[in-house]
Amino acid sequence: MPRVSELFFKTGVIFLLLGIAIGIKMGISGDHGAFPAHAHFNLLGWVTSAIFGGYYALNPAKAEKRLAMIHYGLYTLGLVVMLPPLYLKFATGNDAVDPILGIGSLIVAAGVLVFTVVVFSPAQSARSATMAAR
Numbered sequence: 001m002p003r004v005s006e007l008f009f010k011t012g013v014i015f016l017l018l019g020i021a022i023g024i025k026m027g028i029s030g031d032h033g034a035f036p037a038h039a040h041f042n043l044l045g046w047v048t049s050a051i052f053g054g055y056y057a058l059n060p061a062k063a064e065k066r067l068a069m070i071h072y073g074l075y076t077l078g079l080v081v082m083l084p085p086l087y088l089k090f091a092t093g094n095d096a097v098d099p100i101l102g103i104g105s106l107i108v109a110a111g112v113l114v115f116t117v118v119v120f121s122p123a124q125s126a127r128s129a130t131m132a133a134r
């Protein structure tokens with residue numbers, strides 16, 4: 001598996017464990033107030049990261065591009081900035097974290113923008129395609 005896929009799965013599964021922990025805490029306490037944090041740890045942190053990792057595993061030529069690692073770095077940084085304050089907001093009702101949440105979600109969006117460029121870019125550069133054809 002390409003390194004970038006391994007990295008997406010390694011960080012993704014940590015977010016899944018945290019998301020599940022929040023789910024179990026909600027189930028045990030009967031207080032479901034933190035469900036938006038639970039949903040985004042699982043869906044942004046695990047599901048979307050795993051889809052990115054799967055995409056690069058299916059497109060190894062794209063996984064070798066520098067842009068793939070920039071995508072991983074930006075997206076994961078965004079999650080680390082966004083998700084803990086999201087949990088704090090809904091677990092404690094403290095809205096003071098909103099600006100950090102905003103910054104985190106913009107970094108996440110920037111990571112997705114880089115992925116969009118990766119998806120629409122050709123798998124091989126014109127030069128390496130010519131070399132491969134020789």
Ligand code: HEM
Pocket residue numbers: 019020023024026027032035038039042043047
């Ligand atoms: C052991 C694992 C899990 C537990 C104990 C758990 C528990 C919960 C609980 C208690 C709620 C709040 C329900 C409500 O009040 O409406 C919830 C909501 C939710 N969970 Fe989980 N969950 C688990 C795993 C997952 C996973 C793996 C995902 C996604 C991949 C997920 C996605 C969601 C979503 C999207 C919601 C919000 C649903 C809505 O909008 O009402 N959960 N979960």
Ligand code: HEM
Pocket residue numbers: 035036037039040043044047048105106108109
């Ligand atoms: C930076 C990206 C994202 C931002 C800023 C964002 C923001 C939000 C907001 C503000 C809500 C309403 C929360 C509430 O008051 O209940 C919401 C709900 C929801 N979002 Fe996202 N979202 C993002 C990405 C995603 C992604 C990628 C998925 C799925 C793969 C997703 C799935 C959901 C679901 C299922 C709900 C309904 C459950 C809930 O309220 O938590 N979101 N999102």
